[in-house]
Structure formats: C-alpha cells, structure tokens
Amino acid sequence: MEGIEEDEPPGKTPFFRARNLERALKLKNLYIKFEGAGITGTQKDRISKLHVLKAREKGYDTISLATCGNYGASISYFANLYGMKSVVAVPEYYSGDRNDEIRGNGAEILEVPAKYEDLVEFMRDKSSSEAWYDSSPGSVNSEIDMEGYETIAYEIVSQLGRAPGYVSVPLGNGTTLAGIFSGFEKMQRRGVIRKIPRFIGSSTPNGNPIVASWKRKDHTLMELDPSIIRETKASEPLVAYRSYDGQKALNALYRSNGMATYVSDDEMYRYSTLIEHFEMLSVLPASASSLAAVDHVISRKSEPKDIVVVLTGRNKTWTTQ
Template sequence: MEEITEEEKPPGKTPFFRAHNLEKRLKMNGLFIKFEGASLTGTQKDRISILHALRAREGGYNTISLATCGNYGASISYFANRYGLKSVIAIPEFYTGERVEEMRFNGSSILEMPYKYEELVDYMRDRSSDENWYDSSPGSKNSDLDIMGYENIAYEILSQLGHSPEFLSVPVGNGTTLAGIFSGFEKLYHSGEISSVPRLIASSTSNGNPIVASWKRKRRKVLDLDPSQITETSVSEPLVSFRSYDGQKALESIYRSKGIATYVSDSEMVNYSRIIEKTEKLSVLPASASAMAAADKVMKRLGYRGEVVVVLTGRNRSWITQ
C-alpha cells in the first residue's frame, strides 16, 4: 500500500483522559475514556476508511462501495471524496439515522434497499464484483485492513496510559473494533512491551447480537441468530445483528482475555449517553454509551474498583472539550 503522508493521516492519538466527574457520579475508581468521537467524522471508522480509500486508489479502482447503517458510510464517503474516488453506499430503506445527508454531501450515490443490513452486505459483495467496485464492507476480501486499523487504538492506549489497563470496555456489533484492539494488545504482549492484556468487557444490545448471545450460552463458536428474533430500533441499530462478520474473532478475544459480554437495553444506552454528556461534556452515540453502561454494571457486579478504559464514539463530528 502506498505511504500515507502527514497531510493524509486521520486524527491520531484521539483524546484519552481520566473521567473524574463520571467516576464520582457512578462511584467507580480508575475510569478512563478513549474518545474516538474526536476523529474527523466522529467515529473510529476513520481509522479503517482511510486505509480502504488508499488501497482502492492504489489498486486502480475509481469507486469504493459499502453496505452500512450509518457511521461507516459517513466515514467512507468522506475519505472517498478526499481521495478523488466515487462511492456507492447501500443502506436499508428503513434506516432511521441522520448521516445519509452527510454521505450525499460527500458525493456518495445512495442505494436505499428493502434488505436487512446483513443481506445488503451480501448484495454489495456481488454487485461490487460485477461492477468492479472496491468492496469495503465487513467480511469482504479487503477486511484484513480492519483489524490492522483498530490495532492502533491499543498502541495509543498504551502510550497514553503508560501500561495495559486491567479492563477494557468496547461495544460490539460486528465485533471488528473489539477484535482489532485486542489483537493490538496481544501483539504488544508477545513483543514484551506489556506484561498482561486487559480483560475485555463486550457490550451490545439486548435486541439481538450473536457475539453476546454465543458467550452467554458458553459457545466457543459464534452462532448466527434467527433474523425474525432481532429487533432494530433507532438506538440499537448500530449494534443489532443476526450475523456478526468478525464475531468469531471477537468471541475468541473475549475468551482469551477472560472477559465478559453483556447486554444493554435501549433505555440504558440513552441514559448513560446523557450522563456522559452531563458529567464530561461529550456528545456520545447512545449505542457507544453501552460500553459505559456495561463497564459500570460489570465492575459493580464483580465488586471491583480497579482500572477500566471505555472506548466511546461521538454522536457526530462535534465534541466539547473539557
């Protein structure tokens, strides 16, 4: 892949800080936030979108394609536009998010289709092959870049905290972000840079997620859910799924870290999002706030007051500094 210049780099070293106000509110101790909402489009997806855009440009493609429910589409559309690529983004026609106009502003062609997200991923994989588009969807032949991109979050946390945290809480939908961060910590461990890896706390929606469902059933292989048994809402949409494309990697990461997976309700997501905004002045996507809700519940359940890092994504591009 061509070298990324200084001008092309997405925001590295996203903010990392001890959330003193939130600690007091939740009666926790050693609570740190890694705020991915400070990236260009307010999401950790920027870390992988730039890699896909550069690979597409290097490979001679003029169009990059994707199936999405929002954040990833906004990120891909931004970087496609930045690097002179066309983008074709498929979304479920019932998608209720606010980022479609952002995609259109970035010049994306939007395909609104009567499919569930997982069905759209399959559709776009076939369509991309037929049209000679670069497929950046999860589970595509290019998805090796996803783990690589998210490993950098682990490296940044080590640099900013100075050591590996005891617990790390991350939301899971497809499981890619969690698997990538843990892969980074494992590489640091095997290289001797840290003496232990963090225990993972995987949060997702009680409306349906294969990773949490499989862990709770003590399965070592992630199982798809019955599509008729999941419930998509405007709050849970980024997390709800009947198939997680990197679910097996995420499930293995949870087991290897001696971690925990837990469900969070829509009302809890919204509540914790509001608490975070009130105490730390951060605008956080409710689905992302599930990681804070899960960290709070798990740490209290364990009766533990040790150190925990929570990875949060922004509601939009803007965020309020402390």
C-alpha cells in the same frame, strides 16, 4: 486532491481520566478513550482512510460498502478527499440520519429493501460485477480493519503508560473489539506489555450473536434468527443476526477472560446523558453502552484496576457538513 501526500491513518484520539463519572458511579481509575473525536465522528475513520488509500493504490476508481450510516459517512468523506467515487448501500427502512451528509460527500446512495447482513452480501456481489473496491465487513479487503483498530490499543498504552486492567467496547460486528484485542496481543508478544486487559463487550438485547454466544458459553459463534432482530434508533449500530468479525471478538472475550452483557435502549440513553452531564461529551447512545456495561459488571469490592471505556461515536449533531 493530487497534492495530498500524508498517508497515516487517523487516530490519536483523546484519552483522559473521567473523575466526575468515577464519583457519580462510585468507580475507581476510570478512563475514556473518545473515538468520537475523529473527523466524521466515529472509530470508523481509522479504517476508512486505510481502505480508500488501498483502493487507490490498487487502481480502483470507486469504493463501495454496505452501512447503517456511520461507516458510509466515513468512507464517503475520505473517498471525496482523495478523489475517488463512493457507492454506499443502506437498508431503506433504517433511520437514514446521515444520508444527507453521505450525499454531501459526493457518494451515490443505494437504498435497498434488505436487512444489513443481506445488504453486505448484495454489495459483495455487486462490487465484484462492477469492479468496485468492496470495503464492507467480511470482504476480501477486511484484514485492513484489524490493522486500523489495533492502533487504538497502541494509543491506550502510550497515553496511559501501561496496559489497563479492563477495556470496554460496544459490539456490533465485533470488528472494533477484535482489532483492539489484536493490538494488545501483538504488544504482549513483543514484550511491550506483560498482560492483556480483560475485555468487556456491550450490545443490545434486541439481537447480537456475540453476546448471545458468550452468555450460552458457546465458543463457536451462533447466528441468530433474523426474525427476532428488533432495530431501534438507539440500537441500530449494534443489532445483528450475523456478526462478520464476531468469531474473532468472541475468541477475544474468552482469551482475555473477559465478559459480555446486554444494555437496554433506556440505559444507553441514560448513560449517554450521564457522560454529557459529567464529562461534557455528546456521545451516541450505542457508544455509551460500553460505560453501562462497566457499571453492570465491575465489582466495587475488587482491587482497583485501570478501566478504559471506548466511546466509539459522538452524537449525530456533529457532522462533516
């Protein structure tokens, strides 16, 4: 572990034109940015390595977080790689699909009888009292998340050769969409691109405050009633009554003249199957919501513009173990 010197964040994920899906869905200029190609299978790798390196630089020996699974698998992997301890808190009633993997990465798992949002607050307090580095969304360290996800925007422009017309991203906490938007915004300010793409946000009707706020035409993020939240195996990565970077994501939707839509569980499974059938990528249903959203909102009659669908996670059958 001591010999590791390389400190660049993970990235440079595959980007390609999805011609088979274009034909199947009667869309034009459809591109896929496959974040599932990261070592632990999701876009979280981009920020996890940054957090672990920052924690080590600041002298911490333990990094902690609240997660529903994917972020925990990523943080625990990089913590183990760089010789740090990790403590991962998960809601005890969630599926726990990646708990064995997280343990295999050397992490201590805390199963807590709480909703995810309450668990984030619990870990914020516990991290402070235990002198752990808190890598949860909304923590004092969360600006690193924007830095990590901005690189997706930089790669899209580098790989496509220009800014696309649309970028579609799944919405949970809103961090990924907000970070990608920030990357495009910075490139526009530097004169690298002329126009920021229109953003499309996709999430579950089981409960997401970003989509709910946008549909109500609210510019201030609303918080949902926790009692209306309905987690399912498909929607777990997307459900929230409080989105920690939701205001940033909502701002990005308005500032890019974007849009947001709900995608049902059945549609998530269907579009995940379509992606596997036509492009041979095994994708988490929640990640496939970004393609479903494009199919919902892009008019076939409008002038063809480049559409980039960000697929944030591969199927759980691929793991780091």
